[in-house]
Amino acid sequence: MRELDIGEVARRSGLAASALRHYEQMGLIAPIGRHGLRRVYAAEVLERLALVALGRAAGFSLQAIGAMLGGDGGTGIDRPTLVAKADELDRRITQLAAMRDGLRHAAACQAPSHLQCPRFRALLRKAQPLLKR
Known part of the structure; x- marks a missing residue:
């Protein structure tokens, strides 16, 4: 499994690290661990962030997106x-x-x-x- 630190996820997603931390607090993404003080994510987090971006572009709230994505990494598409x-x-x-x-x-x-x-x-x-x- 390829790991990306928060800086790499921020760079590749175009989101600020603070936005990633906010998404984490909302349960939209989850780190797989830490290297020192830096959060580390599985490479699949980029796909999840793309789903969040798609949902936002369509006009869904972050709460609605979170409900559809589910906390277990699956989706509960309504x-x-x-x-x-x-x-x-x-x-x-x-x-x-x-x-x-x-x-x-x-x-x-x-x-x-x-x-x-x-x-x-x-x-x-x-x-x-x-x-x-």
Whole structure:
């Protein structure tokens, strides 16, 4: 088993050592021992950190990620929660695409005022759900 000290894990994951210690306190990762005062992790910790990063990017809290990863190194994937999150991301993608289209149209539109442009107003209506955030 290849071992990585906390500095190497920090370098390879792009996370600060303090973040790794925080993740450890939350039960997201666990060291396999110490070399002197430095924590040592199994190389597989990088995969676990990648799962944490994926969960964070998808909008899950660290607590929710911890529940899904489980403390035993396994996973307790809640499939309905994943489907709900994927649906939420689909809605967000649609909203972001409408914003992108609106910005592009506003930059190129020749109307005297963007609010007089029917296409821009339609795109604006698509983006309105963002106001509910």
